[in-house]
Amino acid sequence: MEKPKVVLGVAGGIAAYKACELLRRLTESGHDVRVVPTASALHFVGAATWSALSGHPVSTEVWADVHEVPHVRIGQSADLVVVAPATADLLAKAAHGLADDLLTNTLLTARCPVVFAPAMHTEMWEHPATRENVATLRRRGAVVIEPAVGRLTGVDTGKGRLPDPGEIFELCRRVLARGVPEPDLAGRHVVVSAGGTREPLDPVRYLGNRSSGKQGFALARTAAARGARVTLIEANTGMADPAGVDVVHVGTAVQLREAVLKAAAEADAVVMAAAVADFRPAVYAEGKIKKKDGEEPAPVALVRNPDILAEISAERAHEEQVIVGFAAETDDVLANGRRKLLRKGCDLLVVNEVGERKAFGTEENEAVVLAADGGETPVPYGPKEALAEVVWDLVVPRLGSRPGPAPEGEPR
Numbered sequence: 172m173e174k175p176k177v178v179l180g181v182a183g184g185i186a187a188y189k190a191c192e193l194l195r196r197l198t199e200s201g202h203d204v205r206v207v208p209t210a211s212a213l214h215f216v217g218a219a220t221w222s223a224l225s226g227h228p229v230s231t232e233v234w235a236d237v238h239e240v241p242h243v244r245i246g247q248s249a250d251l252v253v254v255a256p257a258t259a260d261l262l263a264k265a266a267h268g269l270a271d272d273l274l275t276n277t278l279l280t281a282r283c284p285v286v287f288a289p290a291m292h293t294e295m296w297e298h299p300a301t302r303e304n305v306a307t308l309r310r311r312g313a314v315v316i317e318p319a320v321g322r323l324t325g326v327d328t329g330k331g332r333l334p335d336p337g338e339i340f341e342l343c344r345r346v347l348a349r350g351v352p353e354p355d356l357a358g359r360h361v362v363v364s365a366g367g368t369r370e371p372l373d374p375v376r377y378l379g380n381r382s383s384g385k386q387g388f389a390l391a392r393t394a395a396a397r398g399a400r401v402t403l404i405e406a407n408t409g410m411a412d413p414a415g416v417d418v419v420h421v422g423t424a425v426q427l428r429e430a431v432l433k434a435a436a437e438a439d440a441v442v443m444a445a446a447v448a449d450f451r452p453a454v455y456a457e458g459k460i461k462k463k464d465g466e467e468p469a470p471v472a473l474v475r476n477p478d479i480l481a482e483i484s485a486e487r488a489h490e491e492q493v494i495v496g497f498a499a500e501t502d503d504v505l506a507n508g509r510r511k512l513l514r515k516g517c518d519l520l521v522v523n524e525v526g527e528r529k530a531f532g533t534e535e536n537e538a539v540v541l542a543a544d545g546g547e548t549p550v551p552y553g554p555k556e557a558l559a560e561v562v563w564d565l566v567v568p569r570l571g572s573r574p575g576p577a578p579e580g581e582p583r
């Protein structure tokens with residue numbers, strides 16, 4: 172079988188060296204990668220490195236090997252173009268259709284999925300010009316992933332870091348696997364909660380649950396690969412932030428509620444995959460609860476936590492917002508699931524049977540997705556990503572025509 176052809180565009184940002192790791196991952200996993208750096212990128216990493224690692228000649232401009240018409244051929248024959256890092260300048264050129272070097276020509280001739288992984292200082296990322304260019308590219312169907320937050324060049328920190336190359340690689344793999352040039356969540360904002368809440372009893376103890384967050388992360392990653400702007404509300408997973416999504420870290424059910432309500436206010440869809448504790452200790456002990464000789468421990472009184480799924484279903488931010496819940500059941504799975512769907516008032520409910528190989532902590536899952544309109548979609552045992560794709564397949568037709576409110580600074 173022919174190897175999938177990937178064009179790795181590298182623009183002139185300090186993070187260009189991280190693209191070497193992305194290139195290595197792509198080639199080692201059986202992709203034929205052609206690196207197309209910009210002239211500025213070569214100030215950071217030289218052509219010899221790109222050429223040796225990819226096994227292909229490297230040029231930045233359209234005047235080399237003209238008989239092979241590289242300014243057209245490279246883009247035409249690609250199965251995926253990924254630009255990492257994408258500079259503010261490169262995004263502007265791509266948004267405006269400029270074609271003054273080999274990479275920008277390639278972007279105009281490519282008809283395959285295109286992924287941009289921007290990296291720049293926070294000021295450049297937040298500038299209205301960049302925001303508009305990103306919005307334009309997303310509207311046209313490109314996947315523009317959100318930069319990560321953290322240390323930037325020099326002493327600065329903020330949003331603008333290139334996400335971890337491993338994460339960009341995972342995203343590329345997903346975009347390639349879908350093979351769909353039109354990302355069906357482009358222009359949509361989705362909120363996903365993941366992980367399990369922890370309800371503190373004292374400074375060292377908490378009531379928790381066994382949710383790993385893997386299903387929620389799979390939902391966030393697949394939504395990003397399908398073009399959505401994703402807010403992931405993460406509770407206690409200990410996993411690295413996935414590339415291309417905005418992550419809000421929370422600990423308790425009350426914090427999770429606050430974060431979900433805030434993000435849901437402008438979301439097209441909300442998927443509540445996090446395992447939210449139903450109860451929390453009624454009293455939080457400021458100091459560690461000590462053993463006392465000859466005394467039995469005092470019972471722990473519990474109070475109810477807010478029911479976030481029911482609350483956001485009852486008070487939707489807008490009529491066409493789609494709300495998805497998850498239910499882990501141990502017995503009478505479908506009947507309990509149907510009852511829960513009615514009680515919560517959400518549009519879709521993913522019902523898991525909790526078992527040894529299923530649901531918590533594993534890489535695989537098996538579920539039935541129940542719909543408020545009576546639909547029932549069984550999802551066979553398989554990777555959590557596959558279940559995530561089915562969830563989005565069911566969400567997309569329910570989204571309606573309403574474009575969600577534009578994120579700050581982004582025109583619709």
Ligand SMILES: Cc1cc2nc3c(=O)[nH]c(=O)nc-3n(C[C@H](O)[C@H](O)[C@H](O)COP(=O)(O)O)c2cc1C
Binds near residue numbers: 186212257292
């Ligand atoms: C040390 C250094 C680091 C830079 N890092 C970035 C960066 O991370 N992101 C960015 O958008 N521009 C960065 N720039 C500015 C770009 O190199 C400059 O805009 C250049 O014109 C980009 O060209 P290109 O888009 O054709 O690669 C940096 C410049 C220097 C000198």
